[in-house]
Amino acid sequence: GAQIFIDGWAMVAPGDPELAADLAKRAASVSHDGEAIYGAQAIAAMKAQAFVEPDLNKLIDTAVRLIPANSVISRMIQDIRDWHSKESDWHKARESLADRYGYHKYGGNCHMVPNHGLIIFSLLYGDDDFQKSLMVVNTSGWDTDCNSGNVGCLLGIKNGLAGLQAGPDFRGPVADRLYLATADGGRAISAAVTETLHLVNAGRRLAGREPLALKHGAQFHFDLPGSVQGFQPEDSIETQGTVTVENVIGHSGSGSRSLALHYVGLAQGRVARVATPTFIPSAEVADYFDRRGYSLYASPRLYPGQTVYARVVADQNNEQAVRCKLYGRPYAANDELGYSSGPEVVLAAGHDCTLEWAIDNPDLSPIACIGLEINGDGGTGGTVYLDYLRWGGTPNVHFDRPDHGGLMWKRAWVNGLDHADRLTQMDFYPEPYRLLQNHGRGLMIQGTREWTDYQASARLTPHMCRAGGIGVRAQGMQRYYAMLVDQETTRLVRTLGNDTVLAETNVGWCFGRPYELTLRIIGNQLVGLINSEPVIEAADPDHTFEGGGIALICEEGRIGCDSVRVR
Structure with missing residues (x-):
């Protein structure tokens, strides 16, 4: 754990191995000590220095300089370098590594020492080649996924896109798509480019620089070379073989690149659609x-009440005009994907326009993807460029049990309560949501950090619980504002690891009765209502959370929830 989670520390400290090693040590010390910390520091330092130093042996020198010379990690690195200088066959050298530092000496669940050895080993025997290095580290066994991640990250930093593209197409099948393990659920369905900018901007903040906002902060900007940000052709009967995507230079009003959609054979019943995930793409994936x-x-990531915008440009050599519109795939009956779309616009060769779609159905189930549809007649072929796609606005959405059944509407909640499977993988209680928490405080969270000023309402019925309520601007299990109600009081709290009480009043609830709780936030001002009557308000002088989703909260007991609204 200490070693696999250090990539970010290097990426926010380019050219500063001392800072990267320090950040890695502080993070690793939460759960590790000793050799695990040294290994994490060594890899973090190498990656940070790889931004400015292309020589692998000098990177290794940097790593060993920052850890104790008498540590197991330092001695093992020296042994591996010695074997590499004397033995050209990596298979034989791997036997030496296994004999001296293998799992039989360092037991447990994926001990860090042997796997750190394989990372250094594969970098040396990989001859600075991305594909060969990954082949060596995977074929060598042990903790293959983590080791591959560390090796691939370092070579990606050191050799850039040219090194990644020197062999097979590693990028195309993935299409930049990325699933991020986090309780901040609006960031979970992501893309490599999105997370790249998060890391770049974290590093810029550390360096005292302003953050980047490519194409004015559009969620999908395509402004980095080769990036498609999850967009792929839709694989349906009417669309198969009609379109390909490619990142190209130009055709942008505020950037330098765009996403080219090359379409062929458009006719009645044959359309071109490309889309990117905004939620778990299917029940099968879940x-x-x-x-x-x-x-x-x-x-x-996208909700009813918000408006989607996309700038599209028709290639000047297109022979026929086409009809373009935005579309999405909300979940429908039996968790199959439905279809919803915005207004259609005719786009002639050499022209551009901004498509706009206000998603106005508050009862729409989770939207699995957002994309662009192109229609034409008579076997139309050509190219349309997608400059950017973005959305904004306050959501206006009902989180109720849908008439069509299924379970993906429940999977839209990040469940930090006990008995999670009963809440998100089953639906047999009378109320849509039954909050169960054995010890402490549990949360169910939904929404994104793009939500800023809004109000959340939930109809809650407490049953033998210590307290409960609703949260706003939730960014995870320990970052949110909340209105918490018990049998005697109502409190407004700011939770950042620990609770800070912003206001408290002697208004409580009774077990077994339903209550409509509403929490409104505008700027740093919070107002709490019970059954439509204002009962408490406060301000956060520190403006701690600028945005985030909603939370349903239960402390030690059971609460029924009949409906949830956000607007």
């Missing part, structure tokens, strides 16, 4: 992760 033991917790 079930797959459950079976693997790593449930995919995520919230949708």
Whole structure:
């Protein structure tokens, strides 16, 4: 754990291995000590220095300089370098590594020492080649996924896109798509480019620089070379073989690149559609992760009440005009994907326009993807460029049990309560949500950090619980504002690891009775209502949370929830 989670520390400290090693040590010390920390520091330092130093042996020198010379990690690195200088066959050298530092000497669940050795080993025997290095580290066994991640990250930093593209197409099949393990569910369905900018801007803040906002902060900007940000052709009967995507230079009003959609054979019943995920893409994907033991917790990124914008440009050599519109795939009956779309616009060759779609159905189930549809007649072929796609606005959405059944509407909640499977994988209680918490405080969270000023309402019925309520601007299990009610009081709290009480009043609730709780936030001002009557208000002088989703909260007991509204 100490070693696999250090990539970010290097990326926010480019060219500063001392800072990267310090950040890695502080983070690793939460759960590790000794050699685990040294290994984390060594890899973090190498990656930070790789931004400015192309020589692998000098990177290793940097790593060993920052850890104790008498440590196991330092001695092992020296042994591996000695074997590499004397033995050209990596298979034989791997036997030496296993004999001296293998799992039989460092037991437990994926001990860090042997796997750190394989990282250094694979970098040396990989001849600075991305594909060969990954082949060596995977073929060598042990903790293959983590080791591959560390090796690939370092070579990606050191050799850039040219090194990544020197062999097979590693980028195309993935299409930048990324699932992020976080309780901040609006960030879970992500893309490599999105997380790149998060890391870049974290590093810029550390360096005292202003953050980047490519194409004025559009969620999808395509302004980095080769990036498609999750956009792929839709695989349906009417769309198969009609379109390909490619990142190209130009055709942008505020940036330098765009996403080219090359379409062919458009006719009645044959359309071109490309889309990117905004939520778990299918019930099958959710079930797959459950079976693997790593449930995919995520919230949708896009909601009813928000408006989607996209600038499109028709290539000047197109022979015919086409009809373009935005579309989405909300979940429908039996968790199959439905279809919803915005207004259609005719786009002639050489022209551009900004598509706009206000998603106005508050009862719409989670939207699995957002994309662009192109229609034409008579076997139309050509190219349309997608400059950017973005959305904004306050959500206006009802989180109730849908008439069409299914369970993906429940999977839209990041569930930090006890008995999580009963809440998100089953639906047999009379109320849509039954909050169960054995010890302490539990939360169910939905929404994104793009939500800023809004109000959340929930109809709650407390049953033998210590307290309960609703939260706003939730950014995870320990970052939110909340209105908490017990039998005697109502409190407004700011939770950042620990609770800070912003206001308290002697208004409580009775078990077994339903209450409509509403929490409104505008700027740093919070107002709490019970059954439509204002009962408490406060301000956060520190403006701690600028945005975030909603939370349903239960402390030690059971609470029924009949309906949830955000607007």
